[in-house]
Amino acid sequence: KAGVTQTPRYLIKTRGQQVTLSCSPISGHRSVSWYQQTPGQGLQFLFEYFSETQRNKGNFPGRFSGRQFSNSRSEMNVSTLELGDSALYLCASSWQVNTEAFFGQGTRLTVV
Amino acid sequence: GQQLNQSPQSMFIQEGEDVSMNCTSSSIFNTWLWYKQDPGEGPVLLIALYKAGELTSNGRLTAQFGITRKDSFLNISASIPSDVGIYFCAGQADSWGKLQFGAGTQVVVTP
Numbered sequence: 326k327a328g329v330t331q332t333p334r335y336l337i338k339t340r341g342q343q344v345t346l347s348c349s350p351i352s353g354h355r356s357v358s359w360y361q362q363t364p365g366q367g368l369q370f371l372f373e374y375f376s377e378t379q380r381n382k383g384n385f386p387g388r389f390s391g392r393q394f395s396n397s398r399s400e401m402n403v404s405t406l407e408l409g410d411s412a413l414y415l416c417a418s419s420w421q422v423n424t425e426a427f428f429g430q431g432t433r434l435t436v437v
Numbered sequence: 438g439q440q441l442n443q444s445p446q447s448m449f450i451q452e453g454e455d456v457s458m459n460c461t462s463s464s465i466f467n468t469w470l471w472y473k474q475d476p477g478e479g480p481v482l483l484i485a486l487y488k489a490g491e492l493t494s495n496g497r498l499t500a501q502f503g504i505t506r507k508d509s510f511l512n513i514s515a516s517i518p519s520d521v522g523i524y525f526c527a528g529q530a531d532s533w534g535k536l537q538f539g540a541g542t543q544v545v546v547t548p
Contacts, residue, residue, distance in 0.1 A: 373535055
């Protein structure tokens with residue numbers, strides 16, 4: 326069974342641009358969560374989707390948004406990028422909401 | 438912000454030694470998870486705990502769900518170089534609540 330797949334693995338963007346990251350969950354998993362990881366802040370919860378509905382949301386500005394498709398694949402979008410958005414963005418999937426979440430390898434975003 | 442307190446923040450140990458770390462919460466959790474993260478990779482699930490008092494092993498790793506439901510412990514026995522990494526605890530208060538993560542414990546193993 327394939328694990329959680331995140332694309333792309335690495336991304337370099339300039340300030341002001343927008344970016345879309347993709348996550349394909351483990352087959353059969355319907356819950357997808359997104360996290361931002363930085364050295365100083367650890368793992369910060371962004372949002373969580375279950376059956377195409379956002380179930381939980383973290384404390385991030387509206388520039389961060391996400392969605393989930395009917396096949397459970399999820400995307401997150403960050404608009405008007407800032408230098409501080411540079412981070413490892415992790416996606417996790419689980420069968421139910423946030424139980425035994427399995428992580429992908431992450432997308433390393435660098436904003437210059 | 439995070440409500441889990443994970444300690445210690447870092448550990449420098451010699452190969453063969455045992456390692457212990459713990460997480461405490463201000464609120465009751467129904468689920469405790471322990472993850473390990475290698476540099477540049479996503480966290481990998483090590484152990485999942487679902488019942489107060491539960492003690493679960495995965496090879497040289499042993500984790501326990503505290504009876505107060507507000508803490509959990511992870512022990513690594515006879516450490517080896519590949520145990521190097523950051524270990525995270527995560528807890529969930531209810532079925533629909535988000536997972537909350539500790540700040541991580543950096544483990545360094547010296548030969």
